[in-house]
Amino acid sequence: MHINKFRISSTATGQVRIISQRSGLTPNLVCRMAMLSSFEAGPISGAADDTSEGQEFNAYTLFGDFQPLFIDLLKYVEFGPEEIEADDTDLLERLRLHIDRGVRQLSVRLKSPADAAELIAGSA
Numbered sequence: 001m002h003i004n005k006f007r008i009s010s011t012a013t014g015q016v017r018i019i020s021q022r023s024g025l026t027p028n029l030v031c032r033m034a035m036l037s038s039f040e041a042g043p044i045s046g047a048a049d050d051t052s053e054g055q056e057f058n059a060y061t062l063f064g065d066f067q068p069l070f071i072d073l074l075k076y077v078e079f080g081p082e083e084i085e086a087d088d089t090d091l092l093e094r095l096r097l098h099i100d101r102g103v104r105q106l107s108v109r110l111k112s113p114a115d116a117a118e119l120i121a122g123s124a
Contacts, residue, residue, distance in 0.1 A: 002059075002067070004059050006056070006059050007052075007057070008055055016103055018107065019110050022110055023110045023115065025116055027055065031102075031103070044101055078094055
């Protein structure tokens with residue numbers, strides 16, 4: 001699976017802007033942290049919010065050279081260690097759901113640049 005463009009929900013877009021302003025982190029870093037935070041919480045279910053009005057990212061900006069790693073992490077979290085061939089549309093939807101959940105988690109945890117530094121240092 002290879003992604004060129006990626007759009008998050010409008011709800012997540014608003015929360016990413018707030019987190020970015022509070023923490024001083026760029027939106028793509030906030031989304032990466034949100035994905036990893038959500039991955040740590042385990043598999044996800046539900047339906048994503050409408051993405052027609054959400055922020056669009058160039059996939060390389062969002063994932064960098066690590067896109068295959070993020071996709072493999074997503075598959076591992078969602079399906080376990082089994083090699084399951086998942087539909088690309090389903091994987092993108094699950095990725096959006098993880099970003100939405102992770103952004104909600106981060107919105108509670110990140111109130112200042114010091115919180116961001118503490119969160120990053122704590123994960124090292």
